[in-house]
Amino acid sequence: MNVTIINIGDELLLGQVVNTNASTMARMLAEAGMEVKRTMVVGDTYQDIWTAVDNAIHSSDAVLLTGGLGPTKDDITKKPLCDYFGSRLVENGVALENVRRLFAVRGFELTPVNRAQALVPECCEVLNNDMGTAPCMWFERGGTVLVSLPGVPFEMEWLMQNRVIPRLQQTFKTDIILNKNILTQGIGESFLSDLIEPWELALPECIRLAYLPVAGMTKLRLTARGTQAPLLHQAIDDAVRELYRMAGQYIVGEDCETLAELVHRRLTGRGLSLATAESCTGGTIASQLTAQAGASAYFRGGVVAYSNEVKESVLGVRRETLAAHGAVSEETAREMAEGVRQRLGADYAIATTGIAGPDGGTAEKPVGTVWIAVADATHTEAQLLNFPGRRRQQNIERTVNQAFAMLIRELCRKES
Amino acid sequence: MNVTIINIGDELLLGQVVNTNASTMARMLAEAGMEVKRTMVVGDTYQDIWTAVDNAIHSSDAVLLTGGLGPTKDDITKKPLCDYFGSRLVENGVALENVRRLFAVRGFELTPVNRAQALVPECCEVLNNDMGTAPCMWFERGGTVLVSLPGVPFEMEWLMQNRVIPRLQQTFKTDIILNKNILTQGIGESFLSDLIEPWELALPECIRLAYLPVAGMTKLRLTARGTQAPLLHQAIDDAVRELYRMAGQYIVGEDCETLAELVHRRLTGRGLSLATAESCTGGTIASQLTAQAGASAYFRGGVVAYSNEVKESVLGVRRETLAAHGAVSEETAREMAEGVRQRLGADYAIATTGIAGPDGGTAEKPVGTVWIAVADATHTEAQLLNFPGRRRQQNIERTVNQAFAMLIRELCRKES
Numbered sequence: 001m002n003v004t005i006i007n008i009g010d011e012l013l014l015g016q017v018v019n020t021n022a023s024t025m026a027r028m029l030a031e032a033g034m035e036v037k038r039t040m041v042v043g044d045t046y047q048d049i050w051t052a053v054d055n056a057i058h059s060s061d062a063v064l065l066t067g068g069l070g071p072t073k074d075d076i077t078k079k080p081l082c083d084y085f086g087s088r089l090v091e092n093g094v095a096l097e098n099v100r101r102l103f104a105v106r107g108f109e110l111t112p113v114n115r116a117q118a119l120v121p122e123c124c125e126v127l128n129n130d131m132g133t134a135p136c137m138w139f140e141r142g143g144t145v146l147v148s149l150p151g152v153p154f155e156m157e158w159l160m161q162n163r164v165i166p167r168l169q170q171t172f173k174t175d176i177i178l179n180k181n182i183l184t185q186g187i188g189e190s191f192l193s194d195l196i197e198p199w200e201l202a203l204p205e206c207i208r209l210a211y212l213p214v215a216g217m218t219k220l221r222l223t224a225r226g227t228q229a230p231l232l233h234q235a236i237d238d239a240v241r242e243l244y245r246m247a248g249q250y251i252v253g254e255d256c257e258t259l260a261e262l263v264h265r266r267l268t269g270r271g272l273s274l275a276t277a278e279s280c281t282g283g284t285i286a287s288q289l290t291a292q293a294g295a296s297a298y299f300r301g302g303v304v305a306y307s308n309e310v311k312e313s314v315l316g317v318r319r320e321t322l323a324a325h326g327a328v329s330e331e332t333a334r335e336m337a338e339g340v341r342q343r344l345g346a347d348y349a350i351a352t353t354g355i356a357g358p359d360g361g362t363a364e365k366p367v368g369t370v371w372i373a374v375a376d377a378t379h380t381e382a383q384l385l386n387f388p389g390r391r392r393q394q395n396i397e398r399t400v401n402q403a404f405a406m407l408i409r410e411l412c413r414k415e416s
Numbered sequence: 417m418n419v420t421i422i423n424i425g426d427e428l429l430l431g432q433v434v435n436t437n438a439s440t441m442a443r444m445l446a447e448a449g450m451e452v453k454r455t456m457v458v459g460d461t462y463q464d465i466w467t468a469v470d471n472a473i474h475s476s477d478a479v480l481l482t483g484g485l486g487p488t489k490d491d492i493t494k495k496p497l498c499d500y501f502g503s504r505l506v507e508n509g510v511a512l513e514n515v516r517r518l519f520a521v522r523g524f525e526l527t528p529v530n531r532a533q534a535l536v537p538e539c540c541e542v543l544n545n546d547m548g549t550a551p552c553m554w555f556e557r558g559g560t561v562l563v564s565l566p567g568v569p570f571e572m573e574w575l576m577q578n579r580v581i582p583r584l585q586q587t588f589k590t591d592i593i594l595n596k597n598i599l600t601q602g603i604g605e606s607f608l609s610d611l612i613e614p615w616e617l618a619l620p621e622c623i624r625l626a627y628l629p630v631a632g633m634t635k636l637r638l639t640a641r642g643t644q645a646p647l648l649h650q651a652i653d654d655a656v657r658e659l660y661r662m663a664g665q666y667i668v669g670e671d672c673e674t675l676a677e678l679v680h681r682r683l684t685g686r687g688l689s690l691a692t693a694e695s696c697t698g699g700t701i702a703s704q705l706t707a708q709a710g711a712s713a714y715f716r717g718g719v720v721a722y723s724n725e726v727k728e729s730v731l732g733v734r735r736e737t738l739a740a741h742g743a744v745s746e747e748t749a750r751e752m753a754e755g756v757r758q759r760l761g762a763d764y765a766i767a768t769t770g771i772a773g774p775d776g777g778t779a780e781k782p783v784g785t786v787w788i789a790v791a792d793a794t795h796t797e798a799q800l801l802n803f804p805g806r807r808r809q810q811n812i813e814r815t816v817n818q819a820f821a822m823l824i825r826e827l828c829r830k831e832s
Binding site: 012013014015016017018019020022023024025026027028029030035036037038039040041042043048052055154210212276278281282283284285286287289290291293295296299300301302303304305306307309310313314343344345357358359391392393396 | 428429430431432433434435436438439440441442443444445446451452453454455456457458459464468471570628692694697698699700701702703705706707709711712715716717718719720721722723725726729730759760761773774775807808809812
């Protein structure tokens, strides 16, 4: 089956908002085994919506729309849909009940404007939106399905997960899809590809492999597709076991979107604590960890030691170390990690110091020179990175990922 | 004139990559006065590219394509374009010279695969890509322009700015467009709209106004459009002066994308320094400041004081304060700001402490309760925020923006 996504909104065409809905929906559909053939963005304009729908409906099994379902007058998606399906707007009991419920929860009075959110084309079925007042509408015509969803990202995501994808799977009797992600680090994509080529060639037909590069690391995604879940699980398990045999030293985790998530998962519930000392990453390591609910279970805190004075006074890096080796050096990285670990009373510490760019490099230490260190009570490991580019944000992100990967390796080493 | 954007790439249809190119291009075009009517994403498939181009070319003045111009075999954009325009691939002197130059700079040998990047349809004109080896190709047919750009974001952005937009403006003799952004804070969008309604109604015809909400603040964008630059400048200047008269107390800056940028600009070159003490924002304030090149000129560093022990030991918050008022309190926020300012030797300090959610609230201090404080040598200002939602990331972002806004207000107060 093939799917077209149409995201509606003037703000998208003006570039005021990045269209994350398209990629979120595409990823969710791909993981459920449905192929997105095309995505489109059109404005909140009757004729443009009508044309896009008409165009898509003739070339797709399913058309998913987002946006234009709010209570204000610039949200007009229902009108062209109603006319397109030759229907009329009626107040829907399910939708009205939902609006009532949400207004009651928030303690607001139900206004006529909001009550109008329960008006939907008579020919559609309403899929209940537990997350908001905009209705999710399911239309069918000649074997093609059209679903209209709200554009608010978390409402859309909830509806896709809980209402739309299950219903599409049922309607189109799609295959079962299982995904398994394996994070690798410390080896380039092409070298990894060479290393595991025999394994890749020997994969059973039901499994496909994808390489997904993320700043400084490679994610392998195994996708098994078929009709019998136990067989698919077995095939994935076998393939993963063999992959560990061939490339286990580069594998840092499974089924995580990011390395910060992996660190979070590894430290949570094991009674281990972490502290950070960041120079060139400027707080990004701490912010990625604390973006996750529950980080306080292991994260004690961190120091963003941007100036040398702070490295000395707050972290206890020795003045002689800074004078002899400079702020960007193995010695400074080690003392930063050891200092923050001790002063914040943590089991583990990560430190970063480097030149993120675009300027500030020297012949001896060009832009992209970075030292990271990981310390525990008995041991400090340090690593030099040399990034080729001068782009600041990229160098910061790569440093963050390398630092997380190094911590994960140390945690693995301790466990084994 | 109206523009269609077509972004090509399987990775976009699989949701592995968010399509930031579409919004970047749309924003750049909108700022140059060109209207984007539609954006589309298709895969790296001959037929899909052909169909999308054919469809777009009949309904647009200009069609901009990105992607599929790399040296590997899955990059196929040139083939359908060549056939669509009834042309043939030839080696282009300008493109070849560019590839040679870039390989010489990097010290690499020019391989046949890379030399093939200089092959382009004979009928197009190559716009030189100073940033990379993929050619940028300009086609014309019956008054419609089609431009094929590389998908690498920074190459695309450079080409749009320096080659494509100037050429489109020249070709279509578009109006001159001037934009002016005014950041406001501390007043809701609808209250602001009421307050400045008389001003808005009195704006000259050449100026349009847009409200752009960003977490916790509202950006006003004035867009002047016409043929005579001096008149447009004058109209914008007059409107801005009048806006300050009516709503000056809510204006925190001009022509900045973010509040972090505004803080950066205000502190750079004035000999003032800043330190941060973050609890609930977990390093996000520091990371947003240090994401900007040159932050070391004013940013001394920060402490992410996630646990109470760190608030005490590193920041010097008194144990009695924490015991009597709790970590999320005005008193703690004040002592955090004062402590970090002193210990890091900065002129100013920002502190945040709160409950970002989704859990961890109490009846007295529900999720969304946040205290922020800004301290200088003589004075500490504290503010309570009560965010209604339980979404962690949103609460963190709003706190960061409110903290920056508060710092900016204090800086303004000092100057006046």
